[in-house]
Amino acid sequence: MRKVIDIRNLEFHYYRQEKLLNNLNLKLKSGNIHGLIGKNGEGKTTLFKLICGLIFPIKGEIEVLEYEPRKRHTGMLNHVYFLPEEIYPTKLSILNYERVYAPFYPEFSSGSFYKYLNEFSIDTKNTNFEKFSYGQKKKIMIAFGLATNAKLILMDEPTNGLDIPSKRQFRRMISSVSNKDNCIIISTHQVFDLENMVDNIIIMDEHEIIFNELITSITNKLQFKVSKKREKNDLILYQEETAKGVGQILENKTGVESSLDIELLFNALLFDCERIKTVLD
Amino acid sequence: MMKNKVDFRQINLLIQRYMFENWSKEVLFWSIITMFFTVLDNRYFVIFVLFISGIIYSVRLHKELMNGTNGIHFMMIPATQTEKLISNIFLNTVYHFFMILFSYSIGNVLVILLYHVILKINVPVNWDLFQVTNNTFADGYILVSSRNVFWQIFGLFAFSQAIFTLGSLYFKNNIVAKTILSFIFIGFIFFMVQLILFKFLWDIKYLSNALFPILVMINDATLPPIVHKIITIGSYITLPYLWVVSYFRLKEKEV
DSSP: OOEEEEEEEEEEEOTTSOEEEEEEEEEEESSEEEEEEEOTTSSHHHHHHHHHTSSOOSEEEEEETTBOGGGOOHHHHTTEEEEOSSOOOOOOBHHHHHHHHGGGSTTOOHHHHHHHHHHTTOOOSSOBGGGSOHHHHHHHHHHHHHHTTOSEEEEESTTTTOOHHHHHHHHHHHHHHOOTTOEEEEEOSOGGGTTTTOSEEEEEETTEEEEEEEHHHHHHHEEEEEESSOOOOTTEEEEEEETTEEEEEEEOOSOOOOOOOHHHHHHHHHHHHHHHHHHHO | OOOOOOOHHHHHHHHHHHHHHHHHHHHHHHHHHHHHHHHOOOHHHHHHHHHHHHHHHHHHHHHHHHSHHHHHHHHTSSSOHHHHHHHHHIIIIIIHHHHHHHHHHHHHHHHHHHIIIIIOOOOOOOOOTTEEEEEEEETTEEEEEEEEOHHHHHHHHHHHHHHHHHHHHHOSSSHHHHHHHHHHHHHHHHHHHHHHIIIIISOOOOOOOSSSHHHHGGGOTTSOHHHHHHHHHHHHHHHHHHHHHHHHHHHHOOO
8 A cells, every 4th residue: 555645744824813733733545435524614625725735834754656736747637536515617518527637647538537427327428517517527527536546635624515325326426436545535524424424534623633543443433323322331432412312432342333423423533532532443 | 765856647637627617717718709700800909808818817716726615625626736736827827818719710701701601791801919019110111020029028928927927816805906006116116226236336327218218228328238138038038937936926825
C-alpha cells in the first residue's frame, strides 16, 4: 500500500478569521475508503481544499502522492479528483463533457463512465447538463470522478441530493471502485450513508482530527448494542437515548463483532474521546 | 516524479474546453460585434470596439474561471499554471484580436452586399484598418505618407489585455474600475519619478504634459542616450513582464 496523504502539524485560517485547522496530522495510505465526519464549520471542506492545493496552509506540511499540493503539479492533478458539494454549472452534454475533460486524465475509462451512468439510470443521449436535476448532475460528476481512476478521490457531501436507490447504488459503486491503489475520502454529515461503505473513520472536532481508526479495529475492541434502559456496567463507555432504545458502546471483551453505529461512536467521541481512544489503543 | 513542463497538447485541450463550454456565448458575442461593424465601419470605432470588447472579454473570462465553484473546477484541471495562463492569453489576446478582424471583414462585406443588392450602389471595400496616412506641408507641397500600424495596435491591445488579465487575477470585484485606478496610481508614481529624474538628474526645463512625458520625449535630443536605451528595452519587456507577474499571481491564487 502506498502513502497517499501525509499532513504534518497543519494550521490554517482564512484572512482575518479565527484558526480553522489547528495542529492537524493525518496519514492515509491507499486501499481504503475513509469517512470524514465532523460538525459544521470544523473545516472538512477546507481540509479537502488544502489537500487539493486550492488554498495554502499557514503552517505545517502537506504531501499528496509525494507532491506538494500548493505547487499544483500536473502529476498530482492527474491522479486527484475532487467532487465539491456545489456542482460545476456546465452547459455541456454528457458526451461533450467526456470529450472535453477525459483527455486530462490519463487513466480515464470511458467504458466505466457509461457503466456508472447506466447504473445511476442517467440518460446518456446528447442532453444538455442544465436539463438534469441537481441529483442527476451529482450522479454524472460522481460517475466521471470514479471513471478517472484517480489515486485519490475526495467527495464532499456526495450523497446530498441523491434519492434512496441512488444512495444504495453510490455505496455499491464506491465499494467496487476501491482497490489497493486508490484512496477515497468521503466527507458527510449523513453518517448513515457511510455505513457498510467506508472501512476507516476519521472524525474532526475542535479543528483537529481526534479520531482515525479502521472499522475492523473499532468493532474488534468496541461493542455496539441497543438496550431497553440505561445500565450501570464498568464495560459501558458511553450510552445515549435513541429512537430504538438506549444505544451503548461497551468494551468488547467477548470477541464477538457487532455492527458499527457511526452516529453513536461520533457522539461518544465528542463526549469523551480519551476514554474511547484508551480502549482502542 | 513527473516534470511540470509545458505541453502544447494540454494548451490545445484547454482552448477546446473553453470553446465547448462557451460556444453559445461566443456565437452571441461575435454576432453582436459583427452587427456593430455592419452599421459602423469607421476605423476609430473598430479600434474602440477592439479595446472595450477586449476588456469585457478578459474580465469575463477570468471571472468565470477563477471564482467559486468555477474556480475549483478550473484549478483542478490537470494542466500546469503556465498552460492555463497561455491558453487564457491566447484566447483574450490573439483569438480576440483576430475575431475582431474577422467580424469587421464580415460586417464590411455584409454592408457592401446590402448596398449593392438593395440600393444598387457599389461601395468600395474598406480594408485600410491599420493604414495611417500623414499629410506633411513642406515648401507649398503636401507630402502624403502612409504606414501600416498593425503591430503597434496589436502590441497596444496585448498590453491592455495583459493589464486586465493581471487585474482580474488580483481583484475579485469591480475588476475594471480597480484595474484602471491601479494603473492610474502606478502611472502617477512613474510620472513623479520622471519629474525627479528630469529636474535633479538631467536638469531639463521642458516637459511634455503627457502622463508619460518620457515616452513622448523619446526622440528629444536633450535626453541622455541611456534613457533612449531604457525606453526601447522597457517597451519590449513590459508585456512579457506583465505575463510573468500574472503567472506568479495565478500560481498563488487561492479559491
